[in-house]
Amino acid sequence: MVTTDVTWEDLSEGTAAEPRDFGPLTRTDFVRYQGASGDFNPIHHDEEYAKSAGFPTVFSVGMLQAGILATYVTDWLGAANVRRFGVQFREQVWPGDTLTCTGTVTKQYEDGGERLVDLELACTRQTGGTAIKGWATFVAP
């Protein structure tokens, strides 16, 4: 799935990566991410705590789906080439959700002698709802 040999010539405004599905996500995925990241908010793993806060069950860590979106885009354009990666959180992600990541080049340009591309990214739930809106800038060798 890793195709990091994409170059400047392969890209232009409107170039889209192949969409990719991740999931269904499990509670174990949430816990594993919480351990890796150091965010131990109990709302993501403690069923009783989540219910007492008014939620039907635990829900995913926003930064987990952000990290999955980052995995998707670095697989496409290369781990060392990222210069900017941003996310805005929209809908919550629940156990059993399958996420679809998409990415499109919105701008191709040179700046300070570097060839760069700006990207629009999204992470969508199986319901069609947007979990994350993202953006990124990559060096395009």
Place this chain on the structure above:
Amino acid sequence: MVNKGAVGQTGEAFDLVVERGKEREFARATKSQNPEYLDDPVPVSPPTFLVSSVFWAPPGAARWGDLQLDMRRVLDGGREFVFHGPPPAAGTKLTSQSRVEDIYEKEGKRGGTMTFVVTVQEFRDESGELVAEMRSTAIETGKPPTEG
């Protein structure tokens, strides 16, 4: 009510080391099988990896004087990572410090003023060069989300 005078206030600086094993754990937790993270002996870190700097942070790292955020009304507005070159690779020693960058208001669609608090966490290498920035936006809503 957010204290706008908090803009420019800094948290306690701290040191951290980008570790290969931690990178590997993080890459796998974010469902990556990219050999650039898993096989390279000196892998660059994943784009959102620097959130895990919290493991190195002292209690005062994110204490910005009296910001006076009402945590019951705070939503996570988003996160942005900027790298001034390739992301820091395994073995890199970094010094990190957070500061309150901006506080501004917007009128919410459902009434009530929303206050946006932007904090930036800087990461510098041993020569003092700025390597990466993590920008976080917290939104204090006009009323608690549960009363929305």
